[in-house]
Amino acid sequence: MPISEKRLAELAALPDDAIDTSDISEADEAFFRAAKLRQPKKSSVIPSVSVTYARTGRSTRSNALGMRPMQERAFERRGEQYLLIKSPPASGKSRALMFIALDKLHRQGVKQAVIVVPEKSIGASFHDEPLTQFGFWADWKVVPKWNLCDAPGADNGGKVNSVGAFLESDDRALVCTHATFRFAVDKFGIEAFDDRLIAVDEFHHVSANPDNKLGLHLGDFIARDKVHIVAMTGSYFRGDAEAVLAPQDEAKFDTITYTYYEQLNGYEYLKELDIGYFFYSGSYTDDILKVLDPTEKTIVHIPNVNSRESTKDKIREVEHIIEELGVWEGIDPTTGFQLVRTPLGRVLKIADLVDDDSAKRDRVSAALKNPSQKSNRDYVDIIIALGMAKEGFDWIWCEHALTVGYRSSLTEIVQIIGRATRDAPGKLRARFTNLIAEPDASEEAVTEAVNDTLKAIAASLLMEQVLTPRFEFKPKNLQSGPTPGFDYGEDGYDPSKTNVGFNGETGRFQIEIKGLIEPKSGEAQRICNQDLNEVIAAFVQDKTTIERGLFDSELVPEELTQLRMGKIIKDKYPELDEEDREAVRQHAVAALNLTQKAKEVALRGAEGNGEKSLNTAFIEGVRKYAMDVRELDIDLIDRVNPFGEAYSILAKTMSEERLKQVAAVIGAKRVNLTIEEARDLAKRALKFKQERGRLPSITSPDAWEKRMAEGVAFLQRAKTEAERG
Numbered sequence: 001m002p003i004s005e006k007r008l009a010e011l012a013a014l015p016d017d018a019i020d021t022s023d024i025s026e027a028d029e030a031f032f033r034a035a036k037l038r039q040p041k042k043s044s045v046i047p048s049v050s051v052t053y054a055r056t057g058r059s060t061r062s063n064a065l066g067m068r069p070m071q072e073r074a075f076e077r078r079g080e081q082y083l084l085i086k087s088p089p090a091s092g093k094s095r096a097l098m099f100i101a102l103d104k105l106h107r108q109g110v111k112q113a114v115i116v117v118p119e120k121s122i123g124a125s126f127h128d129e130p131l132t133q134f135g136f137w138a139d140w141k142v143v144p145k146w147n148l149c150d151a152p153g154a155d156n157g158g159k160v161n162s163v164g165a166f167l168e169s170d171d172r173a174l175v176c177t178h179a180t181f182r183f184a185v186d187k188f189g190i191e192a193f194d195d196r197l198i199a200v201d202e203f204h205h206v207s208a209n210p211d212n213k214l215g216l217h218l219g220d221f222i223a224r225d226k227v228h229i230v231a232m233t234g235s236y237f238r239g240d241a242e243a244v245l246a247p248q249d250e251a252k253f254d255t256i257t258y259t260y261y262e263q264l265n266g267y268e269y270l271k272e273l274d275i276g277y278f279f280y281s282g283s284y285t286d287d288i289l290k291v292l293d294p295t296e297k298t299i300v301h302i303p304n305v306n307s308r309e310s311t312k313d314k315i316r317e318v319e320h321i322i323e324e325l326g327v328w329e330g331i332d333p334t335t336g337f338q339l340v341r342t343p344l345g346r347v348l349k350i351a352d353l354v355d356d357d358s359a360k361r362d363r364v365s366a367a368l369k370n371p372s373q374k375s376n377r378d379y380v381d382i383i384i385a386l387g388m389a390k391e392g393f394d395w396i397w398c399e400h401a402l403t404v405g406y407r408s409s410l411t412e413i414v415q416i417i418g419r420a421t422r423d424a425p426g427k428l429r430a431r432f433t434n435l436i437a438e439p440d441a442s443e444e445a446v447t448e449a450v451n452d453t454l455k456a457i458a459a460s461l462l463m464e465q466v467l468t469p470r471f472e473f474k475p476k477n478l479q480s481g482p483t484p485g486f487d488y489g490e491d492g493y494d495p496s497k498t499n500v501g502f503n504g505e506t507g508r509f510q511i512e513i514k515g516l517i518e519p520k521s522g523e524a525q526r527i528c529n530q531d532l533n534e535v536i537a538a539f540v541q542d543k544t545t546i547e548r549g550l551f552d553s554e555l556v557p558e559e560l561t562q563l564r565m566g567k568i569i570k571d572k573y574p575e576l577d578e579e580d581r582e583a584v585r586q587h588a589v590a591a592l593n594l595t596q597k598a599k600e601v602a603l604r605g606a607e608g609n610g611e612k613s614l615n616t617a618f619i620e621g622v623r624k625y626a627m628d629v630r631e632l633d634i635d636l637i638d639r640v641n642p643f644g645e646a647y648s649i650l651a652k653t654m655s656e657e658r659l660k661q662v663a664a665v666i667g668a669k670r671v672n673l674t675i676e677e678a679r680d681l682a683k684r685a686l687k688f689k690q691e692r693g694r695l696p697s698i699t700s701p702d703a704w705e706k707r708m709a710e711g712v713a714f715l716q717r718a719k720t721e722a723e724r725g
Contacts, residue, residue, distance in 0.1 A: 059266025066134025123149020303405030549643030681711020
């Protein structure tokens with residue numbers, strides 16, 4: 001029987017001494033030889049994050065009302081005036097809103113629902129849905145003229161008048177873009193929307209920055225307090241750039257969180273998700289096939305024309321990618337897809353969304369949205385885009401999101417990764433690859449290149465935090481005991497030691513830590529329960545922190561885990577008192593470092609073991625790390641460098657020469673100690689004295705005690721010099 005093209009490609013990718021060609025017929029041999037010749041040199045594509053899931057099918061099952069788990073969780077809070085839904089792509093946020101909006105319209109006295117989306121294409125998510133067919137008590141309906149995303153014309157024109165006409169009508173639901181809504185509020189005032197539901201999709205577009213009109217309007221709506229607001233997002237990072245909401249406004253929202261782990265672990269098909277970065281030199285188009293596998297369904301985002309990675313000719317870049325893939329054979333007359341024959345003889349259908357000819361680009365875009373082809377895996381093979389095919393773009397078959405050049409926004413990276421995390425029949429693995437220009441000390445832009453490298457590492461660290469189970473930390477004390485629903489391993493709960501429990505249903509760890517401080521205030525509790533990833537986002541994006549964590553050979557880890565993290569939390573949450581700030585700091589460091597240590601243990605333990613080990617590798621990694629140490633306490637966790645594992649990945653993906661160059665660039669600008677850091681060290685030294693009855697010794701063999709003593713000495717010298725001067 002003939003061998004499939006995919007199997008031939010897999011064989012061709014193996015080392016020569018590992019290939020068994022006995023089952024390759026003469027007819028297939030020509031294809032095999034062509035594939036072997038086409039194979040790129042061995043690349044260093046090593047995932048910095050690799051997560052496996054159990055495929056329970058839970059997140060795709062519906063209850064008696066037709067609600068999937070996230071939707072059910074959100075609907076339980078339908079009576080809240082202000083709701084914030086944080087949930088991954090493909091978890092069903094649009095339909096969750098329909099359920100909530102219908103309840104508010106029919107049972108909570110809300111007059112109308114105004115659905116606000118960032119761009120017109122996303123408006124299609126709110127077309128009519130026959131919800132009664134699946135068990136709900138009402139259908140979702142939008143009168144066609146009130147879905148303004150389907151209407152022609154500009155946002156600031158007749159559509160604004162249509163919003164006014166809707167507000168005067170008896171109809172119940174309107175869909176428009178963020179821009180149309182902003183202009184409508186400017187024209188009619190916030191009072192015109194009283195007693196209505198304002199639902200904002202892709203809420204991360206909002207910002208507390210005074211220049212963000214939508215953010216200002218929402219602040220005014222909250223201050224007036226006469227509307228209901230439902231905000232939805234799959235990537236909400238307050239620390240990304242600007243805060244999304246002012247803290248006092250955000251505190252009014254009831255938050256529903258459905259994690260990436262819950263969503264992906266509950267899929268039927270997708271089993272593994274890899275995230276990694278790959279460095280290249282020269283032009284990225286020459287190295288593209290080192291990371292682009294033509295047998296995988298792929299979205300390629302080429303670099304922004306202003307980035308270092310861009311050749312400044314986006315059209316030629318697309319042509320070069322096509323030339324690398326095979327021989328161009330024309331354009332499909334119906335879809336506008338480029339047809340390219342690979343060396344194996346397979347014809348790839350490539351959707352080019354970069355073309356400057358708007359007519360051609362619109363035809364391709366329309367073909368990609370064809371609802372009749374949504375379930376057709378063979379409809380398209382590769383999509384090449386620049387600014388499109390990110391947010392809200394739904395192609396369930398996408399197996400690989402390949403992005404060239406660093407994206408400055410973590411939110412944008414999360415959105416791009418979300419294109420590959422849809423569940424689809426036969427789709428077992430998905431991956432995200434960031435192709436980045438290797439720093440070169442001979443270039444003027446070396447500092448920028450180093451910064452991009454550090455940002456890519458920060459993004460992978462944060463995504464690892466987002467994708468793994470959630471942590472619930474508890475202080476270990478005499479009253480500690482097991483919690484129903486948690487599995488504490490083969491030996492069960494042991495009251496004499498610190499325990500690690502796991503609830504597979506909710507995807508949540510419960511970890512006991514000796515010396516852990518619990519948050520007191522409601523705000524500190526909220527941060528520890530809901531915002532730890534936002535704290536970690538700010539920490540891993542802090543330039544000084546990541547530079548020292550990766551490249552300072554003399555680093556004492558507590559300088560990062562205690563001083564830098566402490567400063568970030570103080571700046572981020574100035575309203576918290578000192579004890580609550582310390583509680584948040586401990587919880588954030590514990591979440592980050594336990595993820596890194598579990599990853600290290602899991603990677604070691606999973607090598608050579610079976611599928612069962614891979615499915616539970618992270619869970620067992622957390623358990624094993626906790627068991628391997630004598631006692632899990634906060635001091636031990638503080639002594640872990642959060643960037644140790646990231647450096648080991650970087651060392652495998654970047655050449656030794658380049659790695660030394662990066663270290664040299666960073667080392668050249670290092671400042672040994674600042675006055676602010678010295679003050680923080682002195683505060684820690686005072687606490688040390690209160691606990692041990694003596695000040696830290698500058699000759700101590702303990703590196704952290706010595707560093708605290710150096711901080712005290714630095715302040716004393718500074719004081720003496722000031723008195724002399």
